[in-house]
Amino acid sequence: DPTLMVADLTKAYNHGKPNEVRVLQGASLTVKRGEVVALVAPSGAGKSTLLHIAGLLDTADSGTVAIEGTDMTRLSDRRRTAVRRATVGFIYQFHHLLPEFTALENIVLPQLANGAATKPAEERAMTLLDRVGIAPRAGHRPAALSGGEQQRVAFCRALANEPSLLLADEPTGNLDPDTSDKVFDALMSLVRDTGLAAVIATHNLELAARMDRQVRLHAGVVEDL
């Protein structure tokens, strides 16, 4: 089974009102294990909506979402939340790290919430920080880190619970071009090391070209580029 299969998704906001917007109108996308797909679309095209539905943060009006062959649309909200926590990692344009906690703690906390013991959770956090080249920054709070370092910590946090699917919404969109390239390299090597399936939304066509496959979201459907 593919890691992610979404099929014929439709989603509208403000149903039946004059300001109704039909964002998804039959969107389908399949991502295999180890495959990294670039999702390219202008702002407002529905990328966040698609990623939130694929990542079980939101539900579609119709269509299917299957993760590793299991139809998520048939599960209860509670089950779906449990599957999301165990299976899906999210990265946003802004890091959303907890400001009162250190880099290490920000990566440890989701593991504790998922039932891990402290010692192995700290070891895993250090391994991840080391892989993205910022192990020496483990004890710093987000405010003491550069923008690129903050985003690297957010990548580690997203991978803390060993998800099989990574969904990233403009993961380097908030960084200057030089930093963006370096941080993107760090993300790609992390993704390649772990062999997970990923959908990475970006406006940057050079970054998109480095992924396995490029798709675009246009008029509510996903098309190969």
Ligand code: ADP
């Ligand atoms: P993108 O991530 O590509 O910028 P979004 O999925 O955030 O696109 O939004 C797609 C469209 O849906 C936009 O026109 C946006 O204004 C609208 N939209 C998104 N979320 C909501 C919401 N909760 N209520 C109403 N409209 C929304």
Ligand code: ADP
């Ligand atoms: P964007 O700016 O790309 O649309 P946001 O960070 O504003 O994304 O998050 C969009 C929605 O997803 C919000 O409703 C937020 O509460 C929810 N959200 C963000 N991160 C997580 C997370 N790690 N787990 C669960 N929900 C999240």
